[in-house]
Amino acid sequence: MDFYRALSEHYDEIFPLKEPQKMFLHDYLKQDNISSVLDIGCGTGTSALEISQTGVRVLGVDLSDEMIEIAKRKAQERKSSSSFAIADMRDLQLIQEKFEGILCLGNTLAHVSGETELNQVLGQFWEKGTHLLLQTVNYDRILANQIIELPIIKTSQIAFYRYYTHRPDGKLDFSMKIKFPDTKQVISGVNVLFPITSSILKKALKETGWEITGLWGNYEKAPWTEESPATIAAAKRILR
DSSP states (O other): OOHHHHHHHHHHHHSOOOHHHHHHHHHHHHHTTOOEEEEETOTTSHHHHHHHTTTOEEEEEESOHHHHHHHHHHHHHTTOOOEEEEOBTTBOTTOOOOEEEEEEOTTGGGGSSSHHHHHHHHHHHHHHEEEEEEEEEOHHHHHHTTOOEEEEEEOSSOEEEEEEEEOTTSOEEEEEEEEETTTTEEEEEEEEEOOOOHHHHHHHHHHTTEEEEEEESSTTOOBOOTTOSEEEEEEEEOOO
């Protein structure tokens, strides 16, 4: 089985939408009275489907056709108003609509090639919406501690392994491995990630017309520190 097909099929087991994230998203949208959302890197549509229950208009996009296929199926099964489409965050020109909120969660943003492309992507977000919510791994922590492995995630069907290789060019090779205990099958994949530290993110947001309004280290809204597990940033569009 292809790695990314397997990952998409087991994605909801590996990364379930937990209660703190649900509450965070609902509070965020309610606080800024956001009624329409573009969810970039939506995966299997879990967040999009959750927030659409409150009447928010949601379009979820992802580069993976396997993920979008599953998201559409889930939307149909739940009779959700959410819509989904295949799209790359680097090229949002085919999306004609404007949105009040832009979500880019699940470490999607770290798939840019570097600072230049990061600014280009954030600039496209600026064109599409007025409020922005980002979430990545806390790369300040990853780099400072030279972390090479993340905790193993085990479900009833699989074990999911994740490793970092710190490259000389400053990027990270992110290796993933899925083990199926029943069949002993192992499949793997590798992505190249650009580690977006807090200083790089703040600089890029400022340069592309965004003003940071909140910075947290997890979905329980703990203040961000260099040892936080995540970097979650909220920003509002300003004139540039």
